[in-house]
Every structure is written in structure tokens, then in C-alpha cells.
Amino acid sequence: MSNHNKRIDLQCIHCGYIVPYTRPMAACPECGENILKARYDLDYLRETRWIERIAEREPGLWRYHELLPIYDTRNIVSLGEGWTPLLHARNLGMMIGLKNLYIKDERQGPTASFKDRQASVAISAMREQGINEAVVASTGNVAIAYSAYAARAGIKMWTFLTSMVPGEKMRECAIYGGEVIKVTGTYDQAKVVAASFADSKGLFLDRGIKSIAAVESMKTMAFEMVEQLGWRSPDWFIQSVSGGMGPIGVAKGFEELIALGVVDKMPALGVVQSQGCAPMVRAFKNGQRVATPVENPQTVIATLSTGNPGRAYELLYDLIGQNGGSMEDASDEEAFNATRLLARTEGLSVEPATAVAFAGLFKMARRGIIKPDEIVVINCSGHTFPVETQILGDRFAHLVDVSEQGARISVPEEGLLSALEQMEEAIRRVVVIEDNPDAGRLISRILQARGNYEVHLADGGAEGIVLVERVHPDLVITDLMMPDIDGFKIIDALKADENTRHIPIIVLTAKELTVQERERLNGQIESLLQKGSFMDEDLLQSIVDALK
Numbered sequence: 001m002s003n004h005n006k007r008i009d010l011q012c013i014h015c016g017y018i019v020p021y022t023r024p025m026a027a028c029p030e031c032g033e034n035i036l037k038a039r040y041d042l043d044y045l046r047e048t049r050w051i052e053r054i055a056e057r058e059p060g061l062w063r064y065h066e067l068l069p070i071y072d073t074r075n076i077v078s079l080g081e082g083w084t085p086l087l088h089a090r091n092l093g094m095m096i097g098l099k100n101l102y103i104k105d106e107r108q109g110p111t112a113s114f115k116d117r118q119a120s121v122a123i124s125a126m127r128e129q130g131i132n133e134a135v136v137a138s139t140g141n142v143a144i145a146y147s148a149y150a151a152r153a154g155i156k157m158w159t160f161l162t163s164m165v166p167g168e169k170m171r172e173c174a175i176y177g178g179e180v181i182k183v184t185g186t187y188d189q190a191k192v193v194a195a196s197f198a199d200s201k202g203l204f205l206d207r208g209i210k211s212i213a214a215v216e217s218m219k220t221m222a223f224e225m226v227e228q229l230g231w232r233s234p235d236w237f238i239q240s241v242s243g244g245m246g247p248i249g250v251a252k253g254f255e256e257l258i259a260l261g262v263v264d265k266m267p268a269l270g271v272v273q274s275q276g277c278a279p280m281v282r283a284f285k286n287g288q289r290v291a292t293p294v295e296n297p298q299t300v301i302a303t304l305s306t307g308n309p310g311r312a313y314e315l316l317y318d319l320i321g322q323n324g325g326s327m328e329d330a331s332d333e334e335a336f337n338a339t340r341l342l343a344r345t346e347g348l349s350v351e352p353a354t355a356v357a358f359a360g361l362f363k364m365a366r367r368g369i370i371k372p373d374e375i376v377v378i379n380c381s382g383h384t385f386p387v388e389t390q391i392l393g394d395r396f397a398h399l400v401d402v403s404e405q406g407a408r409i410s411v412p413e414e415g416l417l418s419a420l421e422q423m424e425e426a427i428r429r430v431v432v433i434e435d436n437p438d439a440g441r442l443i444s445r446i447l448q449a450r451g452n453y454e455v456h457l458a459d460g461g462a463e464g465i466v467l468v469e470r471v472h473p474d475l476v477i478t479d480l481m482m483p484d485i486d487g488f489k490i491i492d493a494l495k496a497d498e499n500t501r502h503i504p505i506i507v508l509t510a511k512e513l514t515v516q517e518r519e520r521l522n523g524q525i526e527s528l529l530q531k532g533s534f535m536d537e538d539l540l541q542s543i544v545d546a547l548k
């Protein structure tokens with residue numbers, strides 16, 4: 001550490017009043033405003049080229065400690081949070097037509113959500129201020145993260161959870177030795193109960209999004225993504241929101257990076273909410289700066305069940321007004337579909353709250369709100385483990401029953417083989433003609449993940465026709481634009497041959513078709529899907545229909 005004395009001030013967002021930061025403060029002493037922003041000596045950090053030293057430090061959230069609200073680094077409580085990977089999502093990006101889609105994989109934190117950042121900063125601040133017992137209300141993940149960090153710091157934690165939170169998450173909090181209070185009611189009601197409990201017992205109440213620690217911790221995601229993108233801002237930051245702390249903190253991070261001269265651009269914000277609890281999205285679509293609270297959230301996704309967004313919505317509304325962005329909602333079903341798609345194309349299994357963000361991203365990409373070349377970072381937080389039963393149901397494995405032969409020691413070949421044979425009968429053979437090898441692989445992966453498809457890939461038109469004649473598939477999926485023989489000619493050739501005439505054809509194309517071209521395909525093919533805008537569900541539905 002440098003010997004320059006660290007200085008942190010709190011500044012009122014309403015009247016601009018500045019007071020040195022010594023302890024958490026509920027409101028501005030001048031005007032009563034309850035949102036205060038932490039301010040650091042950014043001029044000093046810019047002059048001393050602070051940012052150039054960052055890359056040399058240990059990876060992790062605390063490498064940015066000069067810009068975090070802790071005076072003495074000995075108070076840091078860490079479990080190795082932060083510096084999560086930024087994954088280039090090539091497969092998913094290809095499917096939805098975004099070349100530069102990056103996933104900030106916040107699942108890889110100590111308790112598997114980005115709340116680890118908040119917990120590390122908030123619990124460190126509590127330690128610095130000598131607080132040894134605290135109260136927090138949560139939609140689930142904050143409670144888990146706070147319980148873990150509090151255990152490490154020796155702080156007693158009272159977590160108030162809405163009864164909608166899955167039992168597995170409550171157990172996870174309890175295992176760290178905290179007190180778990182399940183409130184039968186909404187999250188907003190749980191917050192009220194927590195506040196009055198803290199008040200009556202004279203305990204410290206974590207003020208969630210209104211606390212300095214929360215917003216300050218979230219901005220470290222901005223610092224990391226800028227470095228991971230090669231010191232530049234993305235065009236978009238996308239997240240599903242409940243209280244809205246994530247994007248608000250990330251935006252503050254970008255403001256500081258701009259003040260430090262590291263980047264010159266704020267990203268647009270893509271804010272996504274669950275349809276059954278989307279007060280922000282509703283207000284945004286109506287052009288209102290104040291949101292009407294949702295009294296009774298209608299969503300099974302407890303993580304996103306803040307019905308009353310309060311002032312956070314105003315802040316996001318203003319940020320989007322200044323820097324661009326959009327708000328979108330997604331139904332629980334759209335979220336569950338997105339969960340499967342993300343898992344099958346990128347190998348990432350996420351909790352439904354994160355899937356909501358992806359479902360919203362798909363809509364923004366489809367509607368052209370996000371442009372194909374733009375750099376998009378999406379916050380991917382929360383693992384599926386606690387909730388996977390909701391996603392997969394109980395039909396996730398093939399059952400091969402060999403129990404009749406079970407008593408014998410010899411390998412029960414007959415039973416096993418006939419069971420496998422039965423499965424094989426249902427196999428559908430598909431020829432995919434596609435000269436872009438990535439697209440071809442992606443299509444075959446989608447098919448293989450979704451059922452018994454045997455996929456044969458042809459790299460171009462000439463090879464495709466030969467392959468169709470050889471394997472006699474149940475279905476052909478072809479691209480239209482290929483350098484050797486294009487899709488139109490393939491269709492003509494297959495339709496002209498008696499042996500292949502009956503095989504249904506699905507066309508996948510990146511090209512906008514002219515009226516003449518559409519007419520030419522009319523009656524010849526089963527369906528036409530636009531590349532870069534079809535989802536696996538669309539493709540599979542076309543296949544199911546074609547094979548009927």
C-alpha cells in the first residue's frame with residue numbers, strides 16, 4: 001500500500017452535500033435524501049497511474065481496494081471472490097446473431113453468485129466498524145453469501161428470507177451457523193420484518209441496495225470486464241434485476257473508470273425482470289420515471305421477487321436515458337427454456353433468475369435493440385443446484401432395466417442389448433448441409449442433446465447430395481448460400497430424384513430472401529428458418545413437424 005492516506009467521502013445524490021465516510025449513514029444530514037454515493041480521490045489515483053499497477057496484483061476483488069470502502073486492508077474478509085472468467089459465448093452468440101457475446105461467469109464465486117462480492121465488502125466493513133451481530137433480508141443469494149462471510153469473520157448473522165426461497169437455499173444459509181428466519185410473505189414484507197427486528201434488538205441492519213458496500217462491491221465487475229476485454233468498455237451490460245443493485249454498481253464502476261481516464265464510454269444497460277414481478281419494466285415501457293410496486297409477485301423465481309424497486313428504478317431510468325439501454329421482461333417458461341439452451345450450447349447451468357437475463361437478451365437481440373456486432377457482457381450468476389428439479393423434471397435419464405438378470409453374475413447382455421435396440425428404433429437420421437463448420441457442429445449438438453438424432457454433416461452442396469443418396473436420411477437441413485452448389489440447386493436435385501423426393505427439407509439461411517426466391521422454395525420445403533434469430537426450440541419444432 002502507498003503511504004498516501006486514503007480518503008473516502010459520502011456525497012448526497014440530491015443536494016451534493018459531502019461528508020467524510022466513517023460509518024454507514026441512513027440519510028443525508030442536510031436534506032434527508034437516503035441515497036449517498038462513495039467518493040474517492042480519483043485525481044490522485046489517475047496522477048499516480050493506479051490502474052497500471054492493477055494487472056500485476058493478485059486476481060480478486062480486493063486488488064481494487066483503493067476504490068473500496070475499507071480504510072485498513074487488515075479488516076478484509078475474503079473467500080477468494082471476484083475475478084471471475086469472462087467467457088466468449090460463440091455458440092449461443094451464433095444462434096442469436098451476436099458475435100461478441102461474453103458471459104461474466106459469476107457462478108464461479110465462493111457461494112456461486114455475484115452476492116459474494118457484496119458479502120465480502122459488507123462483512124469487511126462490519127468488521128472495520130466493530131459490528132459483531134447484524135440483520136439482513138434477502139431473496140436468497142445475499143443470505144447465503146452473508147452467512148458464509150459472517151461465519152469467517154465471527155459475526156453473528158440473522159437472515160430474513162421470504163418463504164418463496166427454495167428450502168435448499170435456506171439449508172445452505174443454516175449450515176454456516178447463521179439464524180435463518182423464514183417469513184411467510186413477500187420479500188418486501190420480509191424486509192419490513194427484518195427492519196423492525198433489528199430495531200427492537202438494537203442490531204445493525206444491512207440496508208441492501210442503499211448501503212455503500214453493496215453498490216461499491218458491484219462496480220468491481222465493471223473493472224474486471226474492462227480489463228478482460230483488453231481495456232475497453234462493452235457496448236452493453238445485461239442483468240436480471242430484483243433490486244437493481246448490480247447494474248447501478250456496474251455503472252458507477254464505469255463512471256470511475258472514465259474519471260481515471262481508462263475508458264471513455266459508458267455501456268448501455270439491459271435490465272431484465274421476471275414477468276410476474278416486473279415493476280421496473282412496466283414503468284419503463286410506459287415512459288414513467290417512478291415505478292408502481294407489485295404487491296403480489298407472480299413468479300416462482302424468488303431471487304427476482306422485489307415488488308417495490310423504490311428509488312433504484314429512478315437511478316436506472318436516468319442511466320438508460322443518459323447512456324442508452326432497454327428493459328425487458330421474461331416469463332418463467334421463457335426462463336426455463338433459456339436455462340436449457342444455455343446449458344446445451346455453452347455448458348453453463350444456471351439458476352432461473354439468471355436464465356431470465358438470457359431470455360431478455362434473446363428478445364433484445366431479436367428485436368434489433370442490440371446490434372449484431374456490439375460487445376455484450378451478461379452477468380451469469382447463481383448455479384442450478386438448488387432448483388434443478390424444477391428445470392429437468394424427473395425424465396432426465398434413460399432407464400435400462402436389467403433387474404431380471406440381476407441375480408446372475410454374468411453380464412446381462414440380452415436385456416441390455418434389447419433395451420438399447422428399442423432406443424435405437426426411434427433414431428432419426430438427419431443430413432445437415434452447411435459449409436460453415438461451426439454452424440454445422442452447433443446444429444448437430446442441438447439435435448443430439450434433444451433426442452435420438454444421428455447427424456451426418458456435409459461440408460457443402462456437392463458433398464451433401466452424395467451424402468443424402470448414401471445414408472437415406474429422414475430429414476435434410478440445408479443452408480442456402482454455399483460456394484459450390486447452392487441450396488436451391490440441392491433442393492431441385494433431391495426433388496428430381498425418385499429415391500430422395502419424399503425426404504422433408506428444412507432450410508436455414510442467413511440471407512434475406514427475395515419474393516422470387518421465396519416462391520421458388522414454396523411447396524418444396526417444410527420450413528425456412530432465419531439464421532441468427534432461430535432458437536433451438538424453433539428448430540426442433542420444425543423438425544418434429546417435418547417428421548410427422
Ligand SMILES: *Cc1c(COP(=O)(O)O)cnc(C)c1O
Nearest residue numbers: 141241242243244245246353382
Ligand atoms: C441478486 C440476484 C439478481 C438480482 O440482482 P440485483 O442487482 O440485486 O437486482 C439476479 N440474479 C441472481 C442470481 C441474483 O443472485
Ligand SMILES: [Zn+2]
Nearest residue numbers: 012015028031
Ligand atoms: Zn442531501
